[in-house]
Amino acid sequence: MIEEKDAKFRKIADTIKENLNEINMFGGFLKLYPDEWKQLKINFSKFNRSKQFGKTIPLPKPEQSLKKEIRIWLKKQRNDKNSV
Numbered sequence: 001m002i003e004e005k006d007a008k009f010r011k012i013a014d015t016i017k018e019n020l021n022e023i024n025m026f027g028g029f030l031k032l033y034p035d036e037w038k039q040l041k042i043n044f045s046k047f048n049r050s051k052q053f054g055k056t057i058p059l060p061k062p063e064q065s066l067k068k069e070i071r072i073w074l075k076k077q078r079n080d081k082n083s084v
Contacts, residue, residue: 002069008033009073025070
């Protein structure tokens with residue numbers, strides 16, 4: 001889980017000069033918040049190791065999870081812009 005993700009995503013969006021999309025936002029997150037990215041991967045690894053044999057709990061990989069969060073944020077930004 002990303003703390004203060006709205007503020008972080010907004011900061012990333014402000015630094016992107018090209019087209020604002022999921023790929024550019026993902027790259028911007030990796031560049032601006034490498035420690036946060038590392039922590040997401042660590043948490044995913046810990047969770048996978050803690051599962052009991054034979055019991056599966058679906059957890060998206062960090063890449064998928066971050067891209068989904070970005071996609072949701074971008075969609076919300078577009079909806080907010082269109083409603084004004």
